[in-house]
Amino acid sequence: MDRPHLLYFTVEGIPCALPLANIRQVVGMVELRPETGKRRGGAGTMNLHGRTVPVYSLRSLLGLADRPPLPSDVLIIAYPPGECVALWADGVRGVQESPVELPPGAATPPGALLTEEGVIIIYDLGAFLAAEETAQYPLPPGMAETGRPISSHDAKRADAILADRARAVARAGEGGRETPFSELLTFRLADQEYAIKTQYIREVFIMQEVTPVPGVPDFIVGISAVRGEIISIVDLRALFSIPKQGLTDLNRVIVLTDGTVTFGILADYITDIYIRPTDPFTPVEPGTTPIEQRYLLGVIDGTVIVLDAAAILADPGMVIDQTRK
Template structure:
């Protein structure tokens, strides 16, 4: 099993190991590319870094399409080069079972593509993006990929093509402008990487530097005598960790657990525990000047552990304060 970030590209269900992803951002206007590399669509200026953008659907042999406001850019590394993969949409973060050694990786009997694997669930897993970019697939391999495309996925991700092109371009240009570095003399804008998740119908974010991993909610063992915000303990990579229920800690309305619930394992190097989430919404870079202090309408329990509110509806948690709060630290021994 491997922890992966699942997404759609050209009607295909795709994934990449979560550890290989730097961030995920919204599609923005691109500048023309200065070469004709396979799948290269243009470049973006991400806070002063010029990053080439590769259309994942095109790389997989699927028909291309103009950028849409719902498209996303997945920032990763191909060898030593930082690149962006243009994808159609985010699905989730999940654990995937890999194909056994020696299994056919694609339909058609013995067809393989360097840098790609096909999971038993039919998900195209990017195992080595540098190798995939360096070795163009055979036509027969691309035909095998097309056979995996699901009509409902293609309709889902391409349903926004009726939008006015001028409106789409204006939105993409505005996003690109926000990614530019600040003008000299205006003061640098501090950026941070965050993981966004949903809990009880609200959107939350937590700084990625405190996130060790995201795992499925497994068996939870209750611990008698612990505070109500500690729902129990569980195993994560052989380590026993406490599980914090933010609904109780932040005094927010409860939402029942489902099989899709996740545990976000956070750590500061000394203290490690998990927080429960309903699902993962995405990840990306945010400007700290967009985070405003919580308002008086928010419950006192929420304000204590909040950095602030992002874009009026995303509650940014103060992971450092949560990890260092002696009232939360539980001795699992």
């Protein structure tokens, strides 16, 4: 049985996970609006592109002490049945296949389980959010239950950053304008971090078996069966002549598609998934990378190179002929 891929994140140092299929995007923490009424774990609401979305504090839901929001926190935009919610967490760790088979239905406590490795997997978000106030969730041994205090000076600066972000996230829904944000998935390859727009990513999985194909370019390591479809697997290091620096563990496959062409690219591991303003990306300085300019969109956060997935997918030499639709 195929195990789902999970988005891993942390709450007060506790590793947690949620099925990737339930998640729409991850955004930086914003200033929250107060709300009327009382919801279990309710922390307020946010304006997401003109839509009012309830925000839940995962600390509160897990029985931990709450604290004020920090700019380093994240909001995981997720979809339990019939609604859109935001889950407040410390940060995102990456995407991995579930280490265990998830229960087919709700159990006790509702919607979540603690693995032997100390990871809390929220496998049924609807049941988890609808649990009674008395629901007790298991925590890893020795877990502290106090939030991190921040100084009044830091709190003022944090509040200003969160207010600016709230205006930026809400602005996209005003007047019907198109959102100025792009969702990005970042990954590590040969000691360098890269990013790709998630609109071109179908899924991420752990590589198991790849069949070599004779007579293809060196950058195509072979073909693999993914959910009944045969796709080619591409090594970007060979394609772009990237020096093989440091230790690598190319066991993650990021499946790219534009609706016509589909193939996988190898990565050491996934580092993050989040949104940021689309333009402008910082231009790539000459000599920074051997990758040709036509495959680049720019740089974010000073060092993360954003690849142009559309250009890579459009390259006729990238895919073995029989894998084209």
